[in-house]
Amino acid sequence: MFDIATSGELLAEFMAETRGQRFDATGRFHGPFPSGAPAIFASQAARMGARVAYAGRVGDDGFGDLVIxxxxxxxxDVAAVQRDGERPTGTAFVSYQQDGSRQFIFNLAHSAAGRQTLEDDQLERLTACRYFHVMGSSxxxxxxxxxxxxxxxxxxxRGGKISFDPNVRPELVGRPGVSEALLDLLARCDIFLPSDADLDWLSEPGEDIEQTAMRLMASHAMSLLVLKRAASGCVAYRGGERFEVAGLTVTEVDxxxxxxxxxxxxIASLAAGRELSEALCLANxxxxxxxxxxxxxxxxxxxxxxxxxLVAAGVDE
Incomplete structure (x- = not known):
């Protein structure tokens, strides 16, 4: 049995060399880098010792070789990662703006990632897991x-748990069925991992972030909600408990x-049996x-x- 499994987009990513670089002008890019939100999640979990399985689709090309x-x-485990002989591996081009925001050009819908399937035997093997993670971008x-x-x-x-990072992206939520799918996963997940922006999208008029989090906990079956707050750390809600963990100070590159x-x-920490407080520190x-x-x-x-x-930052797990 796997500790964690996930499914979704696999792509090669190119990053603009200069902040503020435009897509309608010639510029330099770093890459290709293997990427895809669920792939980054899976890589982090696996590097911490979790047994991880992945389902996705790449082209039969150099970018696909890079990702796999x-x-x-x-x-x-990549037994459920398919190769497509007709469509190329998906790509993303990213440019950072002066205010820290990002602009993207994706090719996913018309790439191998857009033709992913999951055969019954792959489904059976993949879902023999303790945690299945879903990214909203998928x-x-x-x-x-x-x-x-x-x-x-x-x-x-099978008795496994579902973790869900909504990863709400404006370029996706307007597509048919995406908003409904996000809300459906919200109702089915055991662990919910939103950002401030995700909770803004889910908020009701007059609510602040805390009120939105508490309403979601009360109205859904999730057992744990962890609000990711970037450099500010995170806040976790479990039952009637609230845990706040400060972020670490680092020099940001990307x-x-x-x-x-x-x-x-x-999720890797929880799968390893670590206490929530320790898992939150490691996640930060x-x-x-x-x-x-x-x-x-x-x-x-x-x-x-x-x-x-954590030791360098003086954090006691």
């Missing part, structure tokens, strides 16, 4: 939503993937470490690295 090689190097089409729903239903029937690393470290350290390295998966880290960061 990284997953395998991290110890991730709910990008009716077919992708169908794959996730099948997996979630099978994992829940924030891409920090939230995914946070989630991977948290993973998110902090991720932003110090250029590249979406390049900042994934092992347990020893995270423990060293």
């Amino acid at each position: 090689a990284r997953l395998q190097a991290d110890g991730i 709910l990008s089409s009716p077919a992708a939503i169908g794959i996730v729903k099948r997996a979630v239903a099978r994992v829940r029937a 924030p891409t993937g920090a939230g995914d690393c946070f989630g991977g470290a948290l 350290a993973a998110g902090a470490h991720a932003v110090t390295v250029l590249g979406p998966m390049e900042g994934c880290s092992d347990l020893a690295t995270l423990e060293q960061r």
Whole structure:
């Protein structure tokens, strides 16, 4: 049995060299980097010792080789990662703006990622897991939503837990069925990992972040909600308890993937039987470490690295 399994987009990412670089002008890009939000999550979890399985689809090309090689190097089971001989591996181009925001150009719908399927034998093997993680970015089409729903239903029937990072993206929520799928996963998850922006999207008129979190906990079956607050750390809600853990001070190089690393470290820690307070500290350290390295998966880290960061910051787990 796997500790953790996930499914979703796999892509090669290119990052603009200069902040404020425009897509309608010639510029330099770093890359390709292996990427995909669920892949970053999986890499972080696997590097911490969790047994992780992945389902996705890449092209039969050099970018696909790059992505699969990284997953395998991290110890991730890729038996359910398919190769597409007709469509290329998905790509993303990213440019950071002067205010810290990002602009993206994605090719996913018309790439191999847009034709992912999941055969019954792959589904059976993948869902033999204790935790199944869903990224909102993976709910990008009716077919992708169908794959996730099948997996979630099978994992829940087997007694596994569902963790869900809504990762709400404006370019996705307007597509048919995406908002409904996000809300459906919210109702089915055991562990919910939103950001401030995600809770803003879910808030009702007049609510602040705290009130939204408490309402969601009260109205859904989730047992744990962890609000990711980037450099400010995180706040967790479990039953009637509230845990707040301060962030670590680091020099930011590239924030891409920090939230995914946070989630991977948290779920891997819980799968390893760690107390919630310790898991939150390690998750904060993973998110902090991720932003110090250029590249979406390049900042994934092992347990020893995270423990060293916590010691250096004077944090008692």
